[in-house]
Amino acid sequence: MKDLAKQLSARWTFRVVLAVSLLMMLGRNLPGHLSYDSVAQLYEGRFHVRETWGPPLYAAILGFFDRFVPGTALYVTASAALFWTCLASMPDLRPRTSWLVVAVTAPLMLIPQVFIYQAIVWKDVAFANCAVAGLVCIAHAARVWPHRVRRWLLLIAAALFLAIGSQVRQNGIIAAGFAALALGWVAGQGRWLRSAAWALGGLLAVAVLGQTLTFFSIPPMSPPQHGVSVGLRIVQNYDLMGAAALDPSYRLDAIVATSPAEAALMRQRARLDYSGRRVDFIDRDEVMTDALWRIPDSAANKQWADLIVKHPGLYLRLRWEDFRWVFAPPVIDWCLPIYVGVDAPTEKMAPLKLEHRFEDSDARLNNYATWFLGTPIYEHGFYAAISLVVAALLFWRRQPQDVAIAALQLAGVAFAASFFIISIACDYRYLYFTDLAAIAGLIYVAVDPPSPWLKSA
Incomplete structure (x- = not known):
């Protein structure tokens, strides 16, 4: 009973830290930060039109939440809650919960990539949250694999999140690819043909579901999509x-x-x-x-x-x-490292009843983010290195749920590498998934460190 009390104490302290950090983030950032891209896609979602090259599914998602509460406050809350819920579920993947996870999580919740970025209405944030959620769902499915109903519910959720992610970010299919590899590893149980069948089936399911969602999100009479x-x-x-x-x-x-x-x-x-x-x-x-x-x-x-x-x-x-x-931008200030407030052409904002915004609270958030510029916190290479170390540790332990989280780490690195071919601008947000995958992986490892010299509480 004493050991159980310790476990619950570490686990629930971790979740209290997450709950408090989520409320703090929402309290300081709602109703969210909107750039021109954000406003344009909200406009498309509310009025069911296509005027930009932005992903129609993302516009439809913004429009869906806008129907219940006009604007983006509900969307930001739901999107952030998805990421925080994934983190909160991680102790359920492990038999023990270390106090180390509390010490690691508390400061991570305060860095700009979590405390501010989660409230920026960008498809890059939506993709990152969905990709993390998809692979975390696969990790949970791996843990409960013998329980068929729970397993399939989790796999369906994973497919949905990964399908959304693959459609809101052009190269988001990379995350689905690594998720398929993890699924094949877990389901194959050492049999290569079975592994390949599961992996290909999973990837095909995500691709078909993604295309279907996009098809139904395109407004009627829209021009051809090119x-x-x-x-x-x-x-x-x-x-x-x-x-x-x-x-x-x-x-x-x-x-x-x-x-x-x-x-x-x-x-x-x-x-x-x-x-x-x-x-x-x-x-x-x-x-x-x-x-x-x-x-x-x-x-x-x-x-x-x-x-x-x-x-x-x-x-x-x-x-x-x-x-x-x-x-690794030589001058990060030139690459939009942060965005706060609301700004777009008046002709887009007026029909949405939005006003231009850059208040004292936005200025303080912007100033807060600048404290981290020039430090490893604002270096994608730092997060990619963390992901590679986390993946190595997890493959060393190699339990089924570890494989899914390791795949998340490799997906983040591969996603960054893909920009060697497709990069056309240096905006920091483009590699946001790389950062978020590393943050999630670091917290998972801290829950129950795969090292014999680190004890769990």
Whole structure:
């Protein structure tokens, strides 16, 4: 009974810390922080229209919560509660609860990535929360695997969260892929064919469910969706401008064949417009932007393939320049490390009855976040390193639920690595999932450390 009392004491103290931190976060941040992207998607969700390239499912989610309580306060509360609930459930995955988890969790709940970011209405935060929830559900399913009903309820919840995540963030399917691998490991029980069947089945279920949710979230009479093709073309334009800027001798033969004037303009303006910080510097040059989009897709595709296949050194060089800005920005202040308040064009805000906001409370939050700039707390590499260590520890212990949390860690690292190919801007939020996965993994390890010299209370 004494040991049980100790366990409950550590476990419930941990949950009290989480509950207090959630209330503090909501109290300081509600009704949430909205940038232009946030307001535009809330507008689409409320009025059932499509006017941006943002994910329609995210707009529909905002619209769903907006029906009950106009604005984003209810959405922010539900989104944050999802993440906090995942953390609160972690002691249920382990036979013991260490007091270490209280000491680790209390300060983590106060860093900007938790205390402020969870109230920013961005799809990046929604994706991160859903991805964490999906893999935590798989961890719980692994723990109760012999109980068929509980197992399937948890797997259905995991599929739903991962499907939402894969649709609100373009490369969110990476998290689903690692979740499928974890599911295969847990369900296969050492039999490779069985593991492969579960993994492929799980990934297919997420993909189908995600596409179905997106299909039903698109408003009637919406224009055709070309988000993927447009996104690819933006990356191509960015890469080709980067190649022309970094190596003036690089030949644009495929573009010259169809658009000689545009190729000449690229040569003339590439070094002025290109920056690894963000594609926006090119977009601000309207003459150059118009010229790039006049180049036929076939010519852009051929030139891009030439760059990758025949000039891999140049391609890797420019991609590294782009990636270093998003993964480890030399000047983090240039990469939107925090966003507070509400701001968007009046024509979007007025129909929503929103007002521009940057009050004293927002200024204090912004100032609070700046205390962490220049420290490891604001370095994605720091979180990626934590994830790799956590994954190694969990694979060393290798219990079924450990595998799912280890997969979450590797998903966060792989998600960050994917930006080597797709990065077009250095905004800190793009790799938010990498940070959040590491935070969740660190708390899980602290619940019951997989080290013989650390005792559980």
